Amino acid sequence: MAIITLTTDFGHKDHFVGAIKGTILSNLPEVSIVDISHAISPFNIQECAYILKNAYRSFPPGSVHIVGVDSELSPENQHIVVQVDGHYFVSANNGVISLITSEINPEKVMEIGIPNLSPSSFPMLNVFVQVACHIARGGKLEVIGKPFDALKELREFEPRITNNGNSISGNVIYIDNYGNVITNIQRSLFEAYRNGREFELIARTTKMKTIHTSYNDIVNFDLNKAQRKGPGDALALFNSAGYVELAIYKSDLNTVGGASTLLGLNYRDTVTINFL
Template sequence: MDEGRQTTEPSTGLQPGSTSQAAASILRPSSPVRIVSLLTDFGQADAYVGIMKAVILARAPRARLVDLTHEVPPHDIARAAFLLYTAAPYFPPGSVHLAVVDPGVGSRRRPIAIATERAFYVGPDNGLFTYVLARDPLRAAVELREPRFRLTPVSDTFHGRDIFAPAAAHLASGGELGDLGPPVSDLVRLPPLRLEVSGAAIQGAVLHADRFGNAITSIGPLAWEGEHLVLAAPGGPLRFSAASAVVEVGGERLRGIQHTYANAAPGALIALVGSHAHLEIALREGSAARYLNLGPGDPITIVYAP
């Protein structure tokens, strides 16, 4: 993944002291009980995750907590942003997603909470919510400044406990986004995932390898239409034959894009559309990332025929 300079989004037109009328339905929930998902790079060896859960439950005892993952590689904002993007659509509307991958903790980076058409997001303003906002339109965002929704004193190194967890608890209890602080309209964004179409080639990059060593790429979303694939490309939908496509990655050329891992023999490389609707490179019952020495940012190309 290209991790170049971060950018900010255009103003949403929110005025200080106001909230978006378009967000009114989600800011005033019909049910006071919400799911809170947690995604961090804290790991499981320390008590950080448990402490955050304790803070949430102390303030919102009826909240339902779901661990997405706490094994994001330390400080890997781009990986966390993609994982959140893949998981958020499966939660019920009105869920609260608390994400803390925060190498800038204690700096001038802002703590924020966001309302979209489907959900709330709470975490640092460092690009974590870039990809979910590309699919789930922003309705309102605030900076977490209100002292009532912070622990005191606030640590310079654990905002997950002292700022983000109390804010998530407030939203999980049915509180309004606007209670948490003033509106903001210039959220930090990561660069777009690499996806380029030129001639008869689609170019992307490896994003990360999952636990099985499958290399997840930026080429997607992809949808099956019979034995053809349709790519949601920047210039519009692109339809091509899956069987005749050639995937070039890590010095290998793989003919055809498959439906599932079982389409390859044990020990063979395979290109397929994974469960996130993105192109994956796998090694049947092995690690494609290790075998091909693939890492984030490595190029991948599909040469296709209509």
């Protein structure tokens, strides 16, 4: 069965998501439509890329991923379809694809060109859906576009190695539903420069000397509950995507707060690791 996924900043109040799904099903009744997220912050390319990059690999090869963030057509924001890692991404050329494919080269990049198409403020419906359904039917990319070699690249959030290799300076790239703060510092980069040394992670006024591999690692279950760390305590860990994440153990962003509010961290803020 063909699979089409949706990732947008549309939210759930308006008709947009329903109209997209209805149009897809009208064209392909047997297709499986999967929502990855419709809660991307408006026009936040970095956030969109983080979510989609860490979700698409769980889908089978041949899946088609529609990306509906900053998708309106302009001379500097062309509509494209990219074949990479056995998957297809239908998107605008706004940099999101370069962030998703930063570690792997695309096999094909095509600029979408559908004849006699009227301009629209809702390109996901009248462009992206048509292209996604064409691909899901087994159609060739060459039918809906021409080769494109001007893929826009975004690299502004790469972590920086400073202090003669003794420090890594990264940025907050995503804040999740729990208020957990995800940085762009990957475990592979951390291990490459650590060389067995002790370290100190600094995020505003918070300092940590341990990075865990799970949330429960902060708890010493050999101690009684009054003596051990637990709910409300801050920790750093390598999350399931391999990035350094800052969290408050068993936090609730809507009540007591999460790492973003309690540690005072926002999108793009700096997090530094100093090797000692």
